[in-house]
Amino acid sequence: MSLKHVILTLIHQAPSTGYEINKSFEQKIGYFWHASHQQVYQELAKLKKTEMLTCEHKPQTDKPDKKIYSITVKGRxxxxxxxxxxxxxxxxxxxxxxxxxxxDLLPLDKLCEQIQKAAEFEQHRLDEFLHIQKQCYSDEQKKYLSALDKRLFINMRKGILLAEAELAWAKEALETLQN
Amino acid sequence: MSLKHVILTLIHQAPSTGYEINKSFEQKIGYFWHASHQQVYQELAKLKKTEMLTCEHKPQTDKPDKKIYSITVKGRxxxxxxxxxxxxxxxxxxxxxxxxxxxDLLPLDKLCEQIQKAAEFEQHRLDEFLHIQKQCYSDEQKKYLSALDKRLFINMRKGILLAEAELAWAKEALETLQN
DNA sequence: CCTAGCATGTAAGCCGTTACATGATTGG
DNA sequence: CCAATCATGTAACGGCTTACATGCTAGG
Incomplete structure (x- = not known):
């Protein structure tokens, strides 16, 4: 029910192509909203048909043609x-x-392996967030954030807090299981 | 892809009816896996057709008839x-x-309201978990948990840790937004 | 009398995944 | 020469939601 609105939000910020939107889902947006590229193209077609978006076809010579979507008043x-x-x-x-x-169907060691693997995934996520935090939000920079940057910062903080909680849980779980 | 396996897990623990499984989803299982009652009945039908479950029809006089599902070897x-x-x-x-x-489309105060409301929801969840923790897992009781109870305890701990992280985030977010 | 609990579903439709599909250019 | 990047999709299927549907009993 909401992919529609995620896409509208992105195009509201700036007109973009399906390709660019998919990039967002693979990168920063993917941290808090998952979507596949097929889904994005289908949704864009639907949003165009219901007149939430308009589409401008832009031929290119050296690269494949583009379709640039913009939000309409109805979409907004x-x-x-x-x-x-x-x-x-x-x-x-x-x-x-x-x-x-x-x-009883999943032996203890296999279960622990799976928890361990999930923890490694979360650690990786956390490292990425911490890297962004260091790069973009030093104490000095934080004093002068725009309204939008402030909100982006808050999003990243959620990523950090949740990943930390997942890691803390995994550690605790492994200890409890193995004691 | 996994509701199937959640249901198999539940029926593997003990044969049950659709109604009982739905109760589980409304109560404890619902804390980490959501499903509607329609979905459960549909999935049960599918699992019976693919011979993962068998079904015993049990007429009752004072209440509606029941269907008791059991897991098969194939299901296991x-x-x-x-x-x-x-x-x-x-x-x-x-x-x-x-x-x-x-x-720019959602004013600050409306946004804060929504964060506040989400926080209240998490606080409610947390309270429920803490209540369970107090009732079922005193330090004394924790020494003598069965393998299954230990795993249930670990699940509840995740509920607690994640709810706490959500609350901490909400608090931080409101401060950042309002400063 | 009305609500909650018991107990089961069907049907339509949308959302999301998986598999399939194409084809040029640039950099290592 | 091969892989990655750019750029777009279609088709079939399965998962999930929303709306509709029934009917009895016990308790406040």
Whole structure:
């Protein structure tokens, strides 16, 4: 229900192509919203058909042609409406926690391996965030953030706090399981 | 892809009815895996058709009839196979963080309200977990946990750690936004 | 009397994944 | 020469949501 609005948000910030939007999902946006490139192109087509976006075809000679999407008044209205709606309830899905329940079919060492691997993934994530924090948000820089940069900073902080919590949990879990 | 396995896990622990499984999703399982009752009934039908489950019809006089599902050898094999597969990558979806990006269309006070409300929701979740922790896992009780209870304890701890991280983030976010 | 609990589903439609598809240019 | 980057999609299928549907009993 919301990929639509994520895309509208991105194009509201600046007109862009499907390719650029996909780049965002692979990089920074991907940290808090996942989407595949196929899904993005399908959604763009839908948003064009419902007149939330307009599309300008731009031929290129050395590279494949581009389609540059811009948001319409109708699209901006839709986005504004959505932003003011209250948040739907979160739908938790954590496979590792499900696996923990299947006690006797998954041996302890295999389970610990999986937790370990998940922890490594989170550590990697955390390192990336910490790197960004160091690069872009020194104490000095933090004093002069624009409204948008401030909000980006807050997003990154959530990435850090959640990754840290995941890591703390993994450590604790392994200790409890192996004692 | 995994509701199937969540249900198999539950029925592997003990034969049950669709109604009971739905109760689990509304209560403890719901903390880390969401599913609607329609989805559960549909999945049960599918699992029966593919011979992962058998079904015993049990008429009742004072209440509606029941269908008691049990796991088959094939079902257990499928579950075991799934448990040994490596975890798929997590797909993050956090609407609040998307809304933070749409700077100029959502006024600061509205945004803060939404963060506040999300924080209250997390606080409620945390309180529930802390209540369970107090009831079921005193220091004394923790010494004598069965293998399964230990794993349940670990699950609850994740609920606590993540809820705390969400709360810490919300507090920090509100401060940053309002300074 | 009305609500909550017990107990089960079907149908339509949208959302998301997986597989398939093309083809030029640039840099190592 | 090979891989990566640029740039776009279609088709089939499966997962999940939303709306609709039924009907009895016990308790306040």
């Amino acid at each position: 209205d839709e986005l504004r409406k959505w932003l003011h709606q209250s948040l739907p309830e979160k739908k938790y899905k954590d496979i590792l926690l499900v696996r923990l329940l299947s006690a | 094999d499928e579950l075991r196979k799934w448990l040994h597969q490596s975890l798929p990558e997590k797909k993050y979806k956090d609407i609040l963080l998307v809304r933070l990006l749409s700077a």
